[in-house]
Amino acid sequence: ATRRYISYGALRRNTIPCSRRGASYYNCRRGAQANPYSRGCSAITRCRRS
Amino acid sequence: LTFNGDLSDNEVRLITQRQLLYFRDEFGDRGENVDVDPSLVFENPRLRNAYIALQAWKQAILSDPNNFTTNWIGSDVCSYTGVYCAPALDNRRIRTVAGIDLNHADIAGYLPQELGLLTDLALFHINSNRFCGTVPHRFNRLKLLFELDLSNNRFAGIFPTVVLQLPSLKFLDLRFNEFEGPVPRELFSKDLDAIFINHNRFRFELPDNLGDSPVSVIVVANNHFHGCIPTSLGDMRNLEEIIFMENGFNSCLPSQIGRLKNVTVFDFSFNELVGSLPASIGGMVSMEQLNVAHNRFSGKIPATICQLPRLENFTFSYNFFTGEPPVCLGLPGFDDRRNCLPARPAQRSPGQCAAFSSLPPVDCGSFGCGRSTRPPVVVPSPPTTPSPGGSPPSPSISPSPPITVPSPPTTPSPGGSPPSPSIVPSPPSTTPSPGSPPTSPTTPTPGGSPPSSPTTPTPGGSPPSSPTTPTPGGSPPSSPTTPSPGGSPPSPSISPSPPITVPSPPSTPTSPGSPPSPSSPTPSSPIPSPPTPSTPPTPISPGQNSPPIIPSPPFTGPSPPSSPSPPLPPVIPSPPIVGPTPSSPPPSTPTPVYSPPPPSTGYPPPPPFTGYSPPSPPPPPPPTFSPSPSIPPPPPQTYSPFPPPPPPPPQTYYPPQPSPSQPPQSPIYGTPPPSPIPYLPSPPQFASPPPPAPYYYSSPQPPPPPHYSLPPPTPTYHYISPPPPPTPIHSPPPQSHPPCIEYSPPPPPTVHYNPPPPPSPAHYSPPPSPPVYYYNSPPPPPAVHYSPPPPPVIHHSQPPPPPIYEGPLPPIPGISYASPPPPPFY
Numbered sequence: 001a002t003r004r005y006i007s008y009g010a011l012r013r014n015t016i017p018c019s020r021r022g023a024s025y026y027n028c029r030r031g032a033q034a035n036p037y038s039r040g041c042s043a044i045t046r047c048r049r050s
Numbered sequence: 051l052t053f054n055g056d057l058s059d060n061e062v063r064l065i066t067q068r069q070l071l072y073f074r075d076e077f078g079d080r081g082e083n084v085d086v087d088p089s090l091v092f093e094n095p096r097l098r099n100a101y102i103a104l105q106a107w108k109q110a111i112l113s114d115p116n117n118f119t120t121n122w123i124g125s126d127v128c129s130y131t132g133v134y135c136a137p138a139l140d141n142r143r144i145r146t147v148a149g150i151d152l153n154h155a156d157i158a159g160y161l162p163q164e165l166g167l168l169t170d171l172a173l174f175h176i177n178s179n180r181f182c183g184t185v186p187h188r189f190n191r192l193k194l195l196f197e198l199d200l201s202n203n204r205f206a207g208i209f210p211t212v213v214l215q216l217p218s219l220k221f222l223d224l225r226f227n228e229f230e231g232p233v234p235r236e237l238f239s240k241d242l243d244a245i246f247i248n249h250n251r252f253r254f255e256l257p258d259n260l261g262d263s264p265v266s267v268i269v270v271a272n273n274h275f276h277g278c279i280p281t282s283l284g285d286m287r288n289l290e291e292i293i294f295m296e297n298g299f300n301s302c303l304p305s306q307i308g309r310l311k312n313v314t315v316f317d318f319s320f321n322e323l324v325g326s327l328p329a330s331i332g333g334m335v336s337m338e339q340l341n342v343a344h345n346r347f348s349g350k351i352p353a354t355i356c357q358l359p360r361l362e363n364f365t366f367s368y369n370f371f372t373g374e375p376p377v378c379l380g381l382p383g384f385d386d387r388r389n390c391l392p393a394r395p396a397q398r399s400p401g402q403c404a405a406f407s408s409l410p411p412v413d414c415g416s417f418g419c420g421r422s423t424r425p426p427v428v429v430p431s432p433p434t435t436p437s438p439g440g441s442p443p444s445p446s447i448s449p450s451p452p453i454t455v456p457s458p459p460t461t462p463s464p465g466g467s468p469p470s471p472s473i474v475p476s477p478p479s480t481t482p483s484p485g486s487p488p489t490s491p492t493t494p495t496p497g498g499s500p501p502s503s504p505t506t507p508t509p510g511g512s513p514p515s516s517p518t519t520p521t522p523g524g525s526p527p528s529s530p531t532t533p534s535p536g537g538s539p540p541s542p543s544i545s546p547s548p549p550i551t552v553p554s555p556p557s558t559p560t561s562p563g564s565p566p567s568p569s570s571p572t573p574s575s576p577i578p579s580p581p582t583p584s585t586p587p588t589p590i591s592p593g594q595n596s597p598p599i600i601p602s603p604p605f606t607g608p609s610p611p612s613s614p615s616p617p618l619p620p621v622i623p624s625p626p627i628v629g630p631t632p633s634s635p636p637p638s639t640p641t642p643v644y645s646p647p648p649p650s651t652g653y654p655p656p657p658p659f660t661g662y663s664p665p666s667p668p669p670p671p672p673p674t675f676s677p678s679p680s681i682p683p684p685p686p687q688t689y690s691p692f693p694p695p696p697p698p699p700p701q702t703y704y705p706p707q708p709s710p711s712q713p714p715q716s717p718i719y720g721t722p723p724p725s726p727i728p729y730l731p732s733p734p735q736f737a738s739p740p741p742p743a744p745y746y747y748s749s750p751q752p753p754p755p756p757h758y759s760l761p762p763p764t765p766t767y768h769y770i771s772p773p774p775p776p777t778p779i780h781s782p783p784p785q786s787h788p789p790c791i792e793y794s795p796p797p798p799p800t801v802h803y804n805p806p807p808p809p810s811p812a813h814y815s816p817p818p819s820p821p822v823y824y825y826n827s828p829p830p831p832p833a834v835h836y837s838p839p840p841p842p843v844i845h846h847s848q849p850p851p852p853p854i855y856e857g858p859l860p861p862i863p864g865i866s867y868a869s870p871p872p873p874p875f876y
């Protein structure tokens with residue numbers, strides 16, 4: 001299970017939930033629309049970053 | 051400035067210059083005077099406002115080594131690097147600025163109040179930059195702001211309460227800054243999804259409305275929280291991940307946590323928690339990562355915990371547990387070292403265990419961690435046992451005070467009973483318990499107080515229920531007895547300080563005050579095993595660095611943690627879970643001696659161990675920023691916005707009010723933290739990458755960024771792999787970081803700004819304390835430590851410290867991290 005925990009990730013200073021520039025941390029799926037207003041999930045713990 | 055009050059011509063000139071560069075608004079927030087060239091044509095008024103906001107921000111930037119803002123010129127703000135436009139939500143026919151993403155830009159500057167003009171902003175992401183000062187009050191105009199990520203910057207001062215005025219906010223990330231003081235209770239009543247406030251200097255007790263928070267994740271690690279773990283924690287309906295490690299919480303864990311059915315990560319390591327583990331934890335059916343290491347828990351581990359179906363890692367090392375069900379030994383990952391477990395390797399010395407067991411039993415009810423509501427009720431009855439140490443049971447309940455050591459228990463009675471309304475009603479009858487079996491049905495103690503341990507009798511002592519079922523809430527055995535009505539013996543329970551420490555050498559003595567954790571001894575031992583040495587030791591000093599130029603710091607991993615505060619024992623190192631962390635030398639004593647603890651380790655831990663994460667991965671090295679890689683030569687920017695300075699007619703946006711006097715912002719901290727902090731670079735790591743990969747964050751990244759030309763340098767993202775743990779955590783930034791503005795011009799490299807004379811020079815004094823740095827490398831613990839003697843060497847300026855170790859301050863110039871692994875995205 002390579003599950004990733006956003007909480008442990010936050011213990012590192014330079015991490016961010018999503019590396020897609022300009023995208024919402026809640027809309028990080030590959031291919032997702034790059035609109036700041038678009039979101040694909042509602043709980044950050046369950047937003048998968050593809 | 052000279053002391054006699056006279057200013058040299060040069061000083062006067064510099065001050066005048068500064069005053070012309072910015073003004074302060076009615077809230078005292080800084081703003082910049084922006085002139086809009088009348089010849090500029092904007093698509094719509096919103097973009098014109100955005101232009102003003104972004105030009106003001108550009109003027110408020112002192113260093114942009116990666117040239118993110120170089121192309122912030124002209125009226126087409128939607129083409130600016132880091133600026134994202136989209137059709138306005140209220141008028142799809144016009145474009146507006148919907149997002150700002152300057153993550154990992156390494157920009158130094160502050161946030162001008164003009165940013166409040168970006169009223170359609172949904173995202174504001176500025177992780178890993180060097181912004182200082184405070185969050186402008188005008189941010190309250192950002193009614194659509196959904197995500198605010200100010201992490202890994204240099205913001206200071208009290209909690210930015212303006213965030214509480216943002217109606218659409220869901221994601222709040224303030225971690226790795228220098229915020230201090232209390233956290234407003236309203237934060238927990240707000241409809242947020244994520245709260246990350248770890249690695250700051252917040253100091254306060256969690257309010258009883260914690261349970262009202264609808265967040266799915268909350269991380270408050272590495273601050274100075276203390277006091278109770280509110281019983282309302284069990285009411286957090288959407289909670290999935292919670293990390294409260296490395297603070298000073300010193301109550302029992304409330305049995306109500308058994309209601310948290312969706313929690314996968316529960317990490318309360320490196321605190322001063324006492325009592326026994328509530329058997330109700332066996333009801334936390336989604337649990338995957340459970341870490342309670344480095345506390346003062348005692349009693350027997352409820353077998354139900356080790357039987358949780360999804361539990362991957364259970365770390366409870368460095369406590370005083372006296373019983374461990376065999377089933378725990380079969381978990382994929384666990385760490386039981388340094389307890390008082392019979393027949394297990396690497397335990398505490400008999401002397402330590404005996405000393406601990408001779409302490410008065412813990413009375414969880416005495417902490418008064420329930421919802422308060424009422425005032426002091428009367429109650430006091432602490433009748434019964436005269437508790438010894440306890441002393442006067444004072445009745446008063448005052449709300450607060452539980453804090454520290456319980457000794458005199460404040461609360462009277464029943465602990466808290468009154469308060470805790472919710473939950474546990476009366477005794478037995480209800481069984482709240484979740485499904486799990488034995489568990490807690492009964493709520494324990496009468497008093498309402500959390501069950502937990504009331505009695506924990508001395509460890510070794512009573513054989514409580516060994517039998518598996520731990521039934522009753524946690525407090526098994528004895529139930530009968532204890533309950534004394536009032537909560538009994540008040541007591542003192544725990545801790546008073548003195549106790550424990552047994553002279554025994556090595557092991558960590560828990561020193562009273564300090565949490566045991568740090569343990570010194572540890573360092574070594576275990577560690578070696580773990581493979582991961584990888585962590586790059588990055589030296590790093592993130593924090594500070596003044597010299598703008600260097601990209602440095604920010605990222606690096608190890609960051610120093612934050613605070614220096616003395617009080618806390620350094621603790622530190624934490625991360626790792628594993629025990630041994632190197633640690634910090636606790637308080638004072640520098641001597642690191644670490645003798646290996648007795649048993650030392652040996653323990654090869656099973657794999658994962660600790661959890662913390664996952665070590666795995668590579669340390670994310672930060673992004674290497676290469677220094678200026680990039681990009682085009684920076685255009686010279688002067689502060690004037692556009693190149694051609696347009697003619698005159700400026701229209702200034704806000705009337706400037708030059709406030710005279712004020713130098714820079716205030717934030718300054720007076721003292722920089724003394725940072726004594728040991729640094730541990732990457733500590734521990736231990737673990738193997740266990741389980742989870744922690745990091746969630748990120749993933750590969752997809753698409754490249756939009757427009758950009760430049761690559762932002764760094765990609766940093768490391769996330770990918772998770773290793774979480776961070777490690778380094780802790781330490782405060784090395785020194786003081788410069789108060790916002792003051793960047794004195796060190797060797798100013800490239801930066802074009804005028805060197806403002808820092809006004810207050812004063813501040814930098816060498817930090818008071820010379821820090822001690824320790825570094826350990828993972829493997830052998832070398833502890834290097836510098837003793838603190840005075841002369842710190844550190845001066846601000848200079849840079850080049852030897853790489854490796856870095857001391858605190860110096861910025862590390864580009865350190866390249868060794869492994870640049872992570873693919874940069876872009």
